[in-house]
Amino acid sequence: MITEVVKGAFADIVIRGDASLDEACVEAARRLVKRGASIISADCGFFIRHQATLSAAVDVPVVTSSLLLIPALLRQLAPQQMLAVVSADSRYCTVDxxxxxxxxxxxxxxxxxxxxxxxxxxxxxxxFVQTDIEQIEQEVGACIEQLRTRHPGIAMLLLECTGFPCVAAAVRRRTRLPVYDITDLCRLTLATHCT
Known part of the structure; x- marks a missing residue:
């Protein structure tokens, strides 16, 4: 795995969205490709705002966010069923x-x-301060319980935050629902890519 830091991409800025990060994202992506990356991902689901810019800037697959899965996941569900997205910050996780x-x-x-x-x-x-997995599991679990109480038609879960895959298995056991996250999208992309 090869990593690069996007200059100025602090969590609060990426979550809120800032188009001025586009150029820094492109520079980091180009450095990754130059260093041999054959696929590019991101460490925050809100980097989806830079997906189109990054895809246009490099000649390798770019998968910035699990949110890219939403159209495909909806097509798996019956029309009366719902997809729940669990986000680090729902105030910025909008339909656009x-x-x-x-x-x-x-x-x-x-x-x-x-x-x-x-x-x-x-x-x-x-x-950045590390959070215990038990704390993440408790917070994500409480969020899902509230969503399911308000929306009994939820049939599938998508974890937006790249910090949530560590609790995905526990969420699957607890909810007995299909749960998707960024690691699923990355595995899919890697599995179809010749190395």
Whole structure:
């Protein structure tokens, strides 16, 4: 694995969205390709705002966010079923990031977040403060319980935050629902790529 840091891409800036990061993202992506990367991903689901710019700038597959899966996941579900997106900060996880062309499908995606929790508070700290997996699992689990209470039609879960894959297996056991995250998208992309 090869990594690069996007200059100025602190968690609070990436989550809120800042188009001025486009050039820094492109520079980091080009450095990765020059160093031999054959696929590019990101460490925050909100980098999806830079997906189109990055895809146009490099000649390797770019998968910035699990949110890229939303259109495909909706097509797996019956029309009355819903997809729940669990985000680090639901205030910024908006329908314009979902790639849904049919407005009638917008109502089939519900979003919950853990923006009031310890995980996001730690992630926004400079320097970054690590959060215990048990804390992440508790916060994500509570969010999912609230979503399922309000929306009994939830049939699938998508974890937006790249910090959530560490609890995906526990969420699957607890909810007995299909759960997708960025690692699933990366594995899919890697499995289809010749190395």
């Amino acid at each position: 990031l979902f790639g849904i062309e049919n407005p009638t499908d917008w109502a089939r995606v519900v979003v919950g977040g853990i923006e009031e929790g310890q995980y996001l508070q730690n992630a926004l700290t400079r320097p």
